[in-house]
Amino acid sequence: MKVITTIKEINEEIVKQKGLGKSIGFVPTMGFLHEGHLTLIKKARLENDIVVISIFVNPLQFGPTEDYADYPRDFERDHALAESEQVDYLFYPSVEEMYPNEPSVRVTVQERTDVLCGKSRPGHFDGVATVITKLFNMVMPDKAYFGKKDAQQVAVIDGLIADFNFPVELIPVDIVREQDGLAKSSRNVNLLPEERIQAAVLYKSLAAAKEAIDQGEQNPSRLIELISGMITSETNGQIDYVEIFSYPRLKPLEKIEGSIIIALAVKFTKVRLIDNFIIHLD
Amino acid sequence: MKVITTIKEINEEIVKQKGLGKSIGFVPTMGFLHEGHLTLIKKARLENDIVVISIFVNPLQFGPTEDYADYPRDFERDHALAESEQVDYLFYPSVEEMYPNEPSVRVTVQERTDVLCGKSRPGHFDGVATVITKLFNMVMPDKAYFGKKDAQQVAVIDGLIADFNFPVELIPVDIVREQDGLAKSSRNVNLLPEERIQAAVLYKSLAAAKEAIDQGEQNPSRLIELISGMITSETNGQIDYVEIFSYPRLKPLEKIEGSIIIALAVKFTKVRLIDNFIIHLD
Structure with missing residues (x-):
């Protein structure tokens, strides 16, 4: 597994792999990987030649009163887990790498956000859709994996891919449950x-x-x-x-x-x- | 020259050409081609294996009081001109093809718009950036050509490519002038x-x-x-x-x-x- 921290380098690797005719599976995450993430990675591993995961706590999707600074991070543990799942590329950019300056453009999500959890998190899905747009352009995946636990996020990404015509297939992955049915978290x-x-x-x-x-x-x-x-x-x-x-x-x-x-x-x-x-x- | 009207078909052609290792040059237009467009197309023709031009009068970039319905259109003339410039693909989608439903997402341009012509056209560059995002995802060009006559548009596209990390090189093309210096229009x-x-x-x-x-x-x-x-x-x-x-x-x-x-x-x-x-x- 290769750890990559710059956009230039991930792009070069992807272009190289695509030139070799390899299919790319992508699992975007904010790190602190748990069994839900591992399910996505395992599925990506089965369905693609190359598996890329990203770990990036995206400041754009946190509201001013939300816990961006306190969001749990444990890169060493994540690194070991990703390696054990046979990930090919772990993309781990800094905030400066992803947002070198105040962005001149942003994705605005106009539907699917004023219900469920989105109601209490104005701007959250704009931040999600913006970072996913950036990551899709960097990683150029054939398939991207998202958990159905956050079904609203899946719905927003579904709209993003359809309405911006991203050449990416969205793979929503079933919720993993405990024996008594409780969704794992x-x-x-x-x-x-x-x-x-x-x-x-x-x-x-x-x-x-x-x-x-x-x-x-x-x-x-x-x-x-x-x-x-x-x-x-x-x-x-x-x-x-x-x-x-x-x-x-x-x-x-x-x-x-x-x-x-x-x-x-x-x-x-x-x-x-x-x-x-x-x-x-x- | 092949005329293509569906997103599916343009995407299939592009994937095929990319698979053959061909470079793609792209000139997005609203049609009614004039010498400025032809300069862009000629430059694209020199610098790429495959040249794609799009003709699409984008309703999203017209304000409610602007002349969307009256915008000049002449597909037959455009077709002949594109053919004579050895364009490979003329992409000519309908509004229904590009916007089959109210889009759930939109690009919002947050800088570079409140000056020059943008001042008097609120939302115009959001519409431009949204349709260019869609077209970039469909055509996946290596290089995209825009005229410097609309320098603010070039600036907005420059920001779009940089801040969304599109794997596209922006080629701004010099203004063509009459003998006395007047910019052609x-x-x-x-x-x-x-x-x-x-x-x-x-x-x-x-x-x-x-x-x-x-x-x-x-x-x-x-x-x-x-x-x-x-x-x-x-x-x-x-x-x-x-x-x-x-x-x-x-x-x-x-x-x-x-x-x-x-x-x-x-x-x-x-x-x-x-x-x-x-x-x-x-």
């Missing part, structure tokens, strides 16, 4: 012991909603009531949101049809958890 | 006979300013006075602006140094003319 360790047991209800409520849809339920409000009811009665968590939209456009639905997302966020004592089901109906 | 035919004679003063005033700089003048205001004085006394035109900025950043200057642009716009009876000098000082 580095944050799960911050659940209190009884909360950890209760937290399985998040998955169970989504599964119950899917079951209801399979049984013919077409009313989004009734599904939201079903989910909210289970979470409220079976956990001590505070519901931040339970929402159902079309997917990936994230438009409100009067009736369950087409491709949809059911997404939720619930606050426990020391941690806020998110989860979602994306369901494709005929 | 389809619009020159709309000058009244005596205005056509006077209009050479635009070039002469820029040349006089350059001469003054060569002689040691370092004060932007005095240069602007020199130019404005000549235009006012030797033409019936109304000065829209005479401005001097750093180039390509288009920042105000206290002193003439580095790379600069001297740009002007003058209204005659039926036509508004623009011209500029870009000067590189040590």
